[in-house]
Amino acid sequence: MTGPDLKIKIGGWTLKNPIMTASGTFGYGEEFTPYLNLEDLGAVVVKGISLEPRSGNPPPRIVETPCGMLNAIGLENVGLEKFISTKMQIFRKYNTDFVVNILGDSVEEYSTLAARLNDTDIAAIEVNISCPNVKKGGVAFGVDPQMAYEVTQAVRRRTDKPLIIKLSPNVTDITVMAKAAEDGGADAVSLINTLLGMAIDPATRKPKLANIVGGLSGPAIKPVALRMVWQASKRVRIPVIGIGGIRTTEDVIEFMLAGASAVQIGTANLIDPGVSGNIVKGLLGYLKQHKISSVRELIGGLKTP
Amino acid sequence: MTGPDLKIKIGGWTLKNPIMTASGTFGYGEEFTPYLNLEDLGAVVVKGISLEPRSGNPPPRIVETPCGMLNAIGLENVGLEKFISTKMQIFRKYNTDFVVNILGDSVEEYSTLAARLNDTDIAAIEVNISCPNVKKGGVAFGVDPQMAYEVTQAVRRRTDKPLIIKLSPNVTDITVMAKAAEDGGADAVSLINTLLGMAIDPATRKPKLANIVGGLSGPAIKPVALRMVWQASKRVRIPVIGIGGIRTTEDVIEFMLAGASAVQIGTANLIDPGVSGNIVKGLLGYLKQHKISSVRELIGGLKTP
Amino acid sequence: MPTPRDITSIIVENREVNPKIFLLSLNTSDLDIWSEAEPGQFAMLKIADMSCDDPLLRRPLSIHNVRDGKIQFLYKVLGRGTLLLSQAKPGTALRILAPLGNGFSISNSKTHCLVGGGMGIAPLLYFARKMKEQQPSNTIKVLLGARTKNELIAVQDFTEPGLYDVKIATDDGSEGHHGLVTDLLDGINASPGDMTVYCCGPHPMMKAVSNICRKKEWKCQISLEALMACGMGACLGCAVPKKGIGIQEYLHVCSDGPVFKAEEIW
Amino acid sequence: MPTPRDITSIIVENREVNPKIFLLSLNTSDLDIWSEAEPGQFAMLKIADMSCDDPLLRRPLSIHNVRDGKIQFLYKVLGRGTLLLSQAKPGTALRILAPLGNGFSISNSKTHCLVGGGMGIAPLLYFARKMKEQQPSNTIKVLLGARTKNELIAVQDFTEPGLYDVKIATDDGSEGHHGLVTDLLDGINASPGDMTVYCCGPHPMMKAVSNICRKKEWKCQISLEALMACGMGACLGCAVPKKGIGIQEYLHVCSDGPVFKAEEIW
Numbered sequence A, B: 001m002t003g004p005d006l007k008i009k010i011g012g013w014t015l016k017n018p019i020m021t022a023s024g025t026f027g028y029g030e031e032f033t034p035y036l037n038l039e040d041l042g043a044v045v046v047k048g049i050s051l052e053p054r055s056g057n058p059p060p061r062i063v064e065t066p067c068g069m070l071n072a073i074g075l076e077n078v079g080l081e082k083f084i085s086t087k088m089q090i091f092r093k094y095n096t097d098f099v100v101n102i103l104g105d106s107v108e109e110y111s112t113l114a115a116r117l118n119d120t121d122i123a124a125i126e127v128n129i130s131c132p133n134v135k136k137g138g139v140a141f142g143v144d145p146q147m148a149y150e151v152t153q154a155v156r157r158r159t160d161k162p163l164i165i166k167l168s169p170n171v172t173d174i175t176v177m178a179k180a181a182e183d184g185g186a187d188a189v190s191l192i193n194t195l196l197g198m199a200i201d202p203a204t205r206k207p208k209l210a211n212i213v214g215g216l217s218g219p220a221i222k223p224v225a226l227r228m229v230w231q232a233s234k235r236v237r238i239p240v241i242g243i244g245g246i247r248t249t250e251d252v253i254e255f256m257l258a259g260a261s262a263v264q265i266g267t268a269n270l271i272d273p274g275v276s277g278n279i280v281k282g283l284l285g286y287l288k289q290h291k292i293s294s295v296r297e298l299i300g301g302l303k304t305p
Numbered sequence C, D: 001m002p003t004p005r006d007i008t009s010i011i012v013e014n015r016e017v018n019p020k021i022f023l024l025s026l027n028t029s030d031l032d033i034w035s036e037a038e039p040g041q042f043a044m045l046k047i048a049d050m051s052c053d054d055p056l057l058r059r060p061l062s063i064h065n066v067r068d069g070k071i072q073f074l075y076k077v078l079g080r081g082t083l084l085l086s087q088a089k090p091g092t093a094l095r096i097l098a099p100l101g102n103g104f105s106i107s108n109s110k111t112h113c114l115v116g117g118g119m120g121i122a123p124l125l126y127f128a129r130k131m132k133e134q135q136p137s138n139t140i141k142v143l144l145g146a147r148t149k150n151e152l153i154a155v156q157d158f159t160e161p162g163l164y165d166v167k168i169a170t171d172d173g174s175e176g177h178h179g180l181v182t183d184l185l186d187g188i189n190a191s192p193g194d195m196t197v198y199c200c201g202p203h204p205m206m207k208a209v210s211n212i213c214r215k216k217e218w219k220c221q222i223s224l225e226a227l228m229a230c231g232m233g234a235c236l237g238c239a240v241p242k243k244g245i246g247i248q249e250y251l252h253v254c255s256d257g258p259v260f261k262a263e264e265i266w
């Protein structure tokens, strides 16, 4: 007897199951090997990589908020070349698909990153467009459909890897952003990145983050994420990857019913490092129990009046 | 010895203290008289009123989410005339400032509401612009600066009451919306209204709200609200009224440090009906303890690098 | 009706009486509230301390009994809120907003029939007791139903000799009549005007009971449930569709109910 | 270094030893982790059950002692997380991720001086014990400081006769030297190379200690704190500025520390 089919396709890429980890919450993967088997996961998305190393923001960089957390890590990373020469070697030890999340200050930087990564054996590229476009006055790529379209198209031209555009939720209409990514040639969109938030210490009268503002993640944002995934998946034909506050198998099912083809687990990894592996098992159990032969049957299965 | 000064000004209106209740979470005020003295509050903002009565959305209308709740009440209300003839009579029993929150489907509806309310003895008008503009294809007034400007201006022309425009957080740039309200002639902006969200029941595969999507409120949204208040208050000269997840005196201080001149307490009233009165006491205690002579000293007092 | 208050009460006992069903007894210095409370009214409880945001909202529970200076609730563990409540030890303080809503009102019929299904039995005990106290000569029939014996609650309180005329039904026949509690109701003969039915239970059961009552021209009161945020008429979250033609209007379970005349709804 | 694990442990004792300071003892079937743990390493504890979102994150606590098959933590109630922990009764299960980070490393000096201030004393006990076990002939000086007597912790464990040379300072003079613990350190004479200082306490105190050490050319290890989300190097949240010129770089308290050589930081 064969078990339920957990496979999911994104462009030409077949994932063994729809459970990925979210960029910036799973290190470079290896940190989690004491708690789960990386090979059980659909994919591992690593911390965002830029062309040059970045040292990130001064501390405090994180603060807990009701059912969530704010982070202002400042995209600290080792830079592309060191990433390829060291971290990528580690990936090779595991029979797991690795996705590299990239970030840049300009369309050119994104293109260069994509071109260079195209020659490596990673499974896919995820583009974090929640970064300021230095040339266009620092407005984030992710809040302007035209800029999102341009960066998608530029990256698309330089890679034939599966291309995922990661959308910012800090926009009036997420469907416009999803469509811009689709029109630019993305194979999938992933959403949501963090909501922009802030916390203040009334005792010191200072912001709790040195950067003043930071990104809100965790269970608190799940309702917003679910809504955006539902809206975006009705608008575009490419797969939608759901992200935001996921920490149980039920959460995954909700996101898939809303229209997600796969999901990414973020903040939950920080609290419960084995959670992503447990969710893969939980999902398999759920499908068996409900006699669902393929996980794909869940996608967009929401019953609306 | 005189105690600390809690008074706050919005336009020509002086509030006895900066603590108001948020529309839709405090009924018409009287429901709360067993738990607090309405006269202790800076102002009571009542449930949104439309020209005609509205029966609201079918149930389920509410659902709890992590540290928050979604509501899709559907703006159920008794309509302007019944409101004036019945509910408003009740206000007169209390020496409290009442603010009426209005909502409409078109600029004309808002104008008519404002004109009619201008002849009553309410303290101020708050305009909920998170409503769809039926004539402009159902896009909410609150997500389009031009529409927000127009509705503000139209209401402004019909009333000399203090005019508060209540902003939706579901926008890319809250400062643009705040500026549109200021340019339209508002005396203050209040923010944030609820974040659009969604919840799904994995067992039934149905949305948990009959309306599918609803508004997220409660502690979960506080970091987003605080950030928007901070951004908006740096952009406009009129007072900003902070709303979102407030449930303690400390929360109020944080919002005021971020730039709010006053605050509104929403979801917390539903959980702890005496909370708004307790916060007034708490604020007074805080000022005394820290030997701050006027609550106005807190406004915008955030220390940033 | 007594004015509701928001008080702190201490758990005296919190005991599993049937699988997943707990009897919660609270002590309070403010017993007035409870002695004035009408049967069918409810309380909003904050399970954990007020500063805890998970779960955020209070939970509604019907007053099950007021006995020996204690208030009792009977509740089933369903989700996180009731799970946490079931784990609370004696001595724990709870915040309670009560009494809320409109309870059952004793009609002037000769015979009264209380029909409870599953957890819907909970509010009926206090009602039966109060009615017996206030109108000792009334005939009180009690019909209790559940899916299975294990889910039948408070039976021994009702079957105390000489109080009520009690009949039981279980879906699986593990106790009493093998079938629905509505079968028992259908079997009763009483002329219109002589009989009032008071019903609390699952939605389909209440609907069936109200259909029987309409057919037999009996008066019928039903106690509804809804998801609630405030329990006090402030949020308008607990809407229930009102019977009527034209534009759909809504009633609010917490402030217009939870007990309604059946004809207001169906 | 042992591989960290994520285990469930049961509270055996959770006792207030000083005002607002609790000694937490846990039982675990997985004692290997603890016997291998290096002094100065820490654990991330989830106070309530994993499904509770308030508070959301685990909290870091240093290993205070491993004794009689139990692991002990000594913690101060500061905010909501530690408050809830302090209310947990024996029998409660905690999720524990441990052992994490890099602990103290015993240098080859002749004399070792452990300097603890306030809650910073907590991790030093296990270190003192391990050092005594592994290098019984070492001279171990222990300098303990606090604002006042009530905040001095674990003193009786250190002052067990024959183990360590203990000196105490309090800011208000309520016990030992009336003044700062750094005064005591300043009073010690030892030539460079003969002495290593291991320090844990408030930031300004550690900075002062490291200044004294630099002046006297003593080696100095410091144990830093930072707000942490994961405790295992995944989130990069626990950054601490690295000493250096040019572009500011950061170290990470959970994975590069919590124990650092003072010269890495200052």
Ligand SMILES: Cc1cc2nc3c(=O)[nH]c(=O)nc-3n(C[C@H](O)[C@H](O)[C@H](O)COP(=O)(O)OP(=O)(O)OC[C@H]3O[C@@H](n4cnc5c(N)ncnc54)[C@H](O)[C@@H]3O)c2cc1C
Pocket (backbone or CB within 6 Å): C042, C055, C059, C060, C061, C062, C063, C073, C074, C075, C076, C077, C078, C079, C080, C081, C082, C083, C119, C122, C123, C224, C225, C226, C227, C228, C258
């Ligand atoms: C007026 C009133 C009186 C009640 N009296 C009792 C009583 O005496 N004993 C008792 O056991 N229960 C009673 N209930 C139901 C009780 O309030 C719910 O079971 C409880 O709120 C569930 O909380 P939870 O956190 O455990 O579950 P949640 O996690 O909130 O939900 C678990 C499941 O229960 C459903 N649910 C949640 N709240 C309600 C609700 N208010 N009504 C119906 N279903 C709900 C949810 O949709 C979900 O499917 C009453 C409800 C009302 C409105």
Ligand SMILES: Cc1cc2nc3c(=O)[nH]c(=O)nc-3n(C[C@H](O)[C@H](O)[C@H](O)COP(=O)(O)OP(=O)(O)OC[C@H]3O[C@@H](n4cnc5c(N)ncnc54)[C@H](O)[C@@H]3O)c2cc1C
Pocket (backbone or CB within 6 Å): D042, D055, D059, D060, D061, D062, D063, D073, D074, D075, D076, D077, D078, D079, D080, D081, D082, D083, D119, D122, D123, D224, D225, D226, D227, D228, D258
């Ligand atoms: C490696 C490490 C080891 C530690 N060992 C111990 C120990 O053995 N005993 C002990 O009592 N405490 C120890 N701490 C500090 C302890 O983690 C915090 O006191 C605790 O997390 C506070 O949680 P809370 O929920 O009670 O407070 P919160 O409500 O989270 O915060 C209350 C106050 O404490 C501050 N705070 C919160 N977390 C930290 C932190 N990680 N470091 C410093 N300040 C913080 C906050 O900024 C705030 O001002 C250690 C911290 C680290 C990083």
Ligand SMILES: Cc1cc2nc3c(=O)[nH]c(=O)nc-3n(C[C@H](O)[C@H](O)[C@H](O)COP(=O)(O)O)c2cc1C
Pocket (backbone or CB within 6 Å): A022, A023, A024, A025, A047, A048, A071, A073, A075, A101, A128, A166, A192, A193, A194, A216, A217, A218, A219, A221, A243, A244, A245, A246, A264, A265, A266, A267, A268, D235, D236, D237
């Ligand atoms: C500490 C931290 C660091 C993050 N770093 C990145 C990053 O480098 N690139 C990126 O695209 N998203 C980053 N994110 C966003 C997450 O990948 C994810 O989109 C977001 O946290 C929402 O999911 P969650 O609620 O499950 O955490 C980060 C999130 C956190 C909490």
Ligand SMILES: Cc1cc2nc3c(=O)[nH]c(=O)nc-3n(C[C@H](O)[C@H](O)[C@H](O)COP(=O)(O)O)c2cc1C
Pocket (backbone or CB within 6 Å): B022, B023, B024, B025, B047, B048, B071, B073, B075, B101, B128, B166, B192, B193, B194, B216, B217, B218, B219, B221, B243, B244, B245, B246, B264, B265, B266, B267, B268, C235, C236, C237
């Ligand atoms: C049940 C409910 C009903 C609401 N109704 C209205 C309304 O009629 N008009 C309005 O402008 N805002 C309404 N709001 C939004 C609140 O006034 C407030 O802006 C929002 O809830 C955020 O604040 P909070 O987190 O303190 O609740 C409603 C909120 C809730 C929870």
Ligand code: FES
Pocket (backbone or CB within 6 Å): C227, C228, C229, C230, C231, C232, C233, C234, C235, C236, C237, C238, C252, C253, C254, C255
């Ligand atoms: S629960 Fe709020 S009005 Fe009924």
Ligand code: FES
Pocket (backbone or CB within 6 Å): D227, D228, D229, D230, D231, D232, D233, D234, D235, D236, D237, D238, D252, D253, D254, D255
């Ligand atoms: S706490 Fe996450 S990297 Fe240190």
